[in-house]
Amino acid sequence: MPVIVGVHALVRRAHEERVLAILREHGTLSRAQIANRAGLSRTTLSEITGDLLGRGAIVVVTTDARHRAGSGRPAELLALDPRSGQFLGVDLGHTRVRVVVADAAHEIIASGLTPYPAKTSLPARIRAALALVDRLGREQGIGLTALQGVGVGVTGPYPAGTARGDVLAAFRERFAAPVLVDNNTRFAALAEAGTTDARDVLYVRLADGIGGGLVVGGRLVSGAGGVAGEFGHVRADPDGAACRCGKNGCLETVAAVGPALAAAGVRTLSELTARRDEPRVKAATDRIGSAVGRVMAAAALILDPELIVIGGPLVEAAPGIVGRAAEVIAAERMIGAGSGPAIRAARLGDDDGARGAIAAIFRQSPLLAGYETPQETST
Structure with a gap:
């Protein structure tokens, strides 16, 4: 009997640790969402959360009433004690x-x-x-x-x-x-992945420089040398300009803010936005979208992500870049390989890195x- 009791206690403790880890990683969730992520039955989850609530390890912070489409009883949303x-x-x-x-x-x-x-x-x-x-x-x-x-x-x-x-x-x-x-x-990239249920995400940010990130299985991948996701230094134009990394024609020489403004013949991102329908500006942003699309299409063929996110101040100024990139990625997809990854603009703002x-x-x-x-x- 003591052995059986001890095993049950260990199993329960493991369930509790799993629930706490899920709330620590994901923040506020309903019991149903926790049960789904933890692989626990509703009955077991209810017992675990009831005990954790009683001990003050977690708290009820609100309900999902504002987001419910039906008329059922609002579900309580649980979180770690904010304090x-x-x-x-x-x-x-x-x-x-x-x-x-x-x-x-x-x-x-x-x-x-x-x-x-x-x-x-x-x-x-x-x-x-x-x-x-x-x-x-x-x-x-x-x-x-x-x-x-x-x-x-x-x-x-x-x-x-x-x-x-x-x-x-x-x-x-x-x-x-x-x-x-x-x-x-x-x-x-990790912050953007947190705004979706997708587990495998490619992220590229078009700013003063170009960087990116890979989230695989919900985890950030750094790579053996810490440079995984450096899409800015993938060659997009073999005959292109010299890059600060020492190569020629990297994506950063085409799609970073500086080269983009020069190609469009404007001085600021605000001017780019105001004039984005003019022929020269539109041609420039289409070329940028195509270059980004080619690089991300190659990465998608290798990694097969669920989602590709394109962000940064250049995308905020010229959202058409995302649409053009999506067209190129779709055209490069293997025949018979399914619908391919979803492609969208970033949802978060300039605080995405800190988040x-x-x-x-x-x-x-x-x-x-x-x-x-x-x-x-x-x-």
Whole structure:
């Protein structure tokens, strides 16, 4: 009998840990959604959540009444106790730093931005980030006393280099919490994947530079050398211009903001938007969409994703780029290979990198691993 009781206790504990891990990763969910993700029956899930609610490990935060189409009883939405932890996401971009603070229920409780010149040194960018965290704390009354983790996104195709080490050291010195550093565009890919049920997602961001990310099986893939998803340095035009990586004709020489504005004959993204129906501008954005489509089509043939997301300020200024890319991807698809991936523009804004940094921390955090458990009687 004691052995059987012990096995049942271990199984129940495993179920509880699974439920907590799902809420930690996904935020607010209904019991039905948790049961589906955990592979548990509704009865078992109800017992597990009832016990966790009784011990204060999770809470009811709201219902799904606003989103229901029918007239049935609204379902309660559950989350980790928001007070049990805080998470800090930082995106050290080329021209600004973004900071986002979330609670354990995945609610954003503070966010802010500080711009700086493109040639700002890394130490100065780090100082700007830390100053922004301090300012948000003063203005919004957030002391980060329950900080569980810090995620920091950095620019560049080689996050494992000295920049990553310098950032890691600076944030570890400042905060008494685990620190994770990776490429900011890969973090953005993770954030975008979080807006969909798709498990396999390719993401490319068209900005001052071009980066991307791969989410496979719901997990961010960095690759052996930390450069997975660097679509900006895939050759799009063999006879194209020299790229900063040393090659010629990379996608970044065609579809980054600078080359795009030059090809369209405009000076700013706002001007590009205002004149996007003019023949020269439209021809330029069509060429960009075709180049992006060719690169993503090749990646799709290799990786077979469910979803391809194209984002960044260039896409916001010229949404037609996504449509043209989708046409090229569809044309390159293998005959008989099904409908192919869904293709859409990014849903999140400029804070996607900071949000993705938090999403990465949620997947690693041991939050509530030591929550109070019932005392087992010995026999």
